[in-house]
Amino acid sequence: MNMSWKRGACTLMIAAILTGCSAAKATETTEMIENTDKAISAESPESGMIPLTVWAEEDDFDMLDGMITSFREHYAGQAAFEITLVPQADSGTCNMVLEDIHSAGDVFSFPDDQFTRLMAAGVLEPVDNADAVSAANVPEAVAAASWNDILYAFPYTADNGYFLYYDKTYFTPQDVETLDGLLSAAAAAGKQISMELNSGWYLYAFFGQTGLELGINSDNVTNYCNWNTTEGPVRGTDIAQSILNLTTNPAFSFNTDDDFIAKVQDGSVIAGVSGTWNATRIRNAWGKDYGAVKLPTFTCAGRQIQMASFTGYKMMGVNAYSPHKEWAMKLADWLTNEDNQYLRFVEKNQIPSNSNAAASDAAAQIPAVQAILEQSKYGNLQRVGVKYWDACTDFANIMIEGNPDNISLQQLMDTLTEGITASIAE
Numbered sequence: 001m002n003m004s005w006k007r008g009a010c011t012l013m014i015a016a017i018l019t020g021c022s023a024a025k026a027t028e029t030t031e032m033i034e035n036t037d038k039a040i041s042a043e044s045p046e047s048g049m050i051p052l053t054v055w056a057e058e059d060d061f062d063m064l065d066g067m068i069t070s071f072r073e074h075y076a077g078q079a080a081f082e083i084t085l086v087p088q089a090d091s092g093t094c095n096m097v098l099e100d101i102h103s104a105g106d107v108f109s110f111p112d113d114q115f116t117r118l119m120a121a122g123v124l125e126p127v128d129n130a131d132a133v134s135a136a137n138v139p140e141a142v143a144a145a146s147w148n149d150i151l152y153a154f155p156y157t158a159d160n161g162y163f164l165y166y167d168k169t170y171f172t173p174q175d176v177e178t179l180d181g182l183l184s185a186a187a188a189a190g191k192q193i194s195m196e197l198n199s200g201w202y203l204y205a206f207f208g209q210t211g212l213e214l215g216i217n218s219d220n221v222t223n224y225c226n227w228n229t230t231e232g233p234v235r236g237t238d239i240a241q242s243i244l245n246l247t248t249n250p251a252f253s254f255n256t257d258d259d260f261i262a263k264v265q266d267g268s269v270i271a272g273v274s275g276t277w278n279a280t281r282i283r284n285a286w287g288k289d290y291g292a293v294k295l296p297t298f299t300c301a302g303r304q305i306q307m308a309s310f311t312g313y314k315m316m317g318v319n320a321y322s323p324h325k326e327w328a329m330k331l332a333d334w335l336t337n338e339d340n341q342y343l344r345f346v347e348k349n350q351i352p353s354n355s356n357a358a359a360s361d362a363a364a365q366i367p368a369v370q371a372i373l374e375q376s377k378y379g380n381l382q383r384v385g386v387k388y389w390d391a392c393t394d395f396a397n398i399m400i401e402g403n404p405d406n407i408s409l410q411q412l413m414d415t416l417t418e419g420i421t422a423s424i425a426e
Contacts, residue, residue, distance in 0.1 A: 104123070118317060
């Protein structure tokens with residue numbers, strides 16, 4: 001049936017109704033007709049040849065080709081599809097989309113730290129089967145893809161976070177529960193533990209579970225932060241002292257990600273904070289003694305505080321300006337469903353956000369999967385403005401050097417907080 005004709009008939013019907021009933025009744029009838037029209041549209045998506053583009057990491061193309069083939073088979077008879085994969089690094093998706101929204105992919109992959117900008121720009125079409133998608137994925141991933149209780153994207157991984165790797169040869173299960181235990185066991189073995197401290201992504205570990213506050217303001221640009229507080233059970237200087245105690249301990253080694261792996265391989269580092277992307281190389285280095293658990297607690301203000309983390313998720317968005325939104329929505333849903341999230345896990349070691357896929361027997365066999373899921377209980381979404389990053393790096397570099405100029409800890413915390421909350425014009 002010609003849908004434009006049907007909408008025209010509905011318009012005439014509405015006009016007739018408005019002349020013979022109350023405004024309230026007319027409004028109710030109008031909404032009923034509109035909802036019926038939407039339902040008919042949802043049941044009858046366009047047919048014929050449907051061209052769609054998908055922006056994704058090029059390394060995933062072989063895997064995505066198989067998913068697209070199964071999509072075509074599933075919807076055979078309803079439409080024909082010309083689906084083109086376009087290489088786009090997830091890290092740069094937001095900038096490329098916003099540069100030319102109308103030329104962007106119908107479906108595109110991106111990490112959750114780009115979600116706010118894409119949503120605020122009106123680029124993301126709200127998910128049409130939000131209840132089903134929300135029920136299928138872990139709550140944290142759903143929250144990462146939502147704004148004001150509206151789901152704007154399809155989560156598909158829950159692996160962009162960090163946790164603790166350790167060599168079981170040197171540590172007991174009790175040792176890895178606390179930072180003090182890790183340092184003590186490493187010192188006894190003449191080895192070191194590692195962390196890339198001068199990145200705000202990792203530095204957050206010492207602040208996120210202390211009760212102090214950090215976040216992005218309603219302008220989605222600037223931050224609020226009280227990490228320099230002088231009141232309460234945990235003060236900013238207490239955390240600074242804990243960090244300084246770590247960086248000046250001979251059993252601690254500051255390393256970038258590549259240096260961390262190099263030292264794991266040469267045997268000088270026997271535990272460290274990293275993510276799933278290093279699981280294979282660490283397993284190859286430590287073999288059967290490879291272990292992974294949530295982050296430890298650390299001593300601060302006379303108590304043990306659980307180390308936090310930024311949690312990270314990847315998702316698929318549907319371009320609100322796509323000329324084929326209905327089919328783009330179905331494709332994004334297909335590429336991120338339970339079966340295909342499990343396929344990603346098997347082929348790429350990407351940890352599913354789908355609850356059933358993450359609870360599979362295969363996933364339960366891999367320590368890194370269980371570690372990141374356990375650590376996610378102590379994680380928070382990365383929602384910070386751009387001024388956060390450089391301020392954290394400057395602060396952490398001073399701490400890594402052992403605060404050589406003996407700057408007061410309160411001054412260091414004041415400077416850090418001022419940097420984090422600075423205007424973008426500064």
